[in-house]
Amino acid sequence: MMGLFRKRNKQDDMYDLLLEYDKGAEKDAQKPLCDSRLEAYARELVDIYERDGETEAMDRTMRPVGEAINDRNEMILVAHRAVFLAEAKGLTLCVRHIEWAWDGIAGWMA
Secondary structure, eight states, X not given: OGGGOOOOOHHHHHHHHHHHHHHHHHHHTTSOOSSHHHHHHHHHHHHHHHHHOSSHHHHHHHHHHHHHHOOHHHHHHHHHHHHXXXXXXXXXXXXXXXXXXXXXXXXXXX
16 A cells, blocks of 8 residues: 555646646637737647648657747647647647657656
8 A cells, every 4th residue: 555645745736737727728729829929839830730740850840839939838828729720620630749849848748
C-alpha cells in the first residue's frame, strides 16, 4: 500500500490549475478567439497540417508559430482552437501533434 498515496505539493496545485485551464480552452474552442492574432495562429496551424500532414515538415513549420506566441496559456487556446477548426474541415489534427512541435517553448511539455 505504500506507493499508492503521495503527499501533494505546490506543483500538484499548479498542474491542477493548468488542467482546468486546458479543459476550459477545449470547451471554448468552438468560438473564435478574442485576440485576432491568436485566431490567425490557429488558422495557420490548420493550414500547415492540411499542407504537410503528420510529417517532420509539419513539426518544423508549426514550431515557429509556438515561438511567436511564447505564452503557455495562449498556446493552449490556440492549440484547441486549431483542433476545432481542423475537425470542421474533416482533418484529424489533435493537440498531441501540436504539443510535439511546441515541446520546450514557454514551458510547454510534450
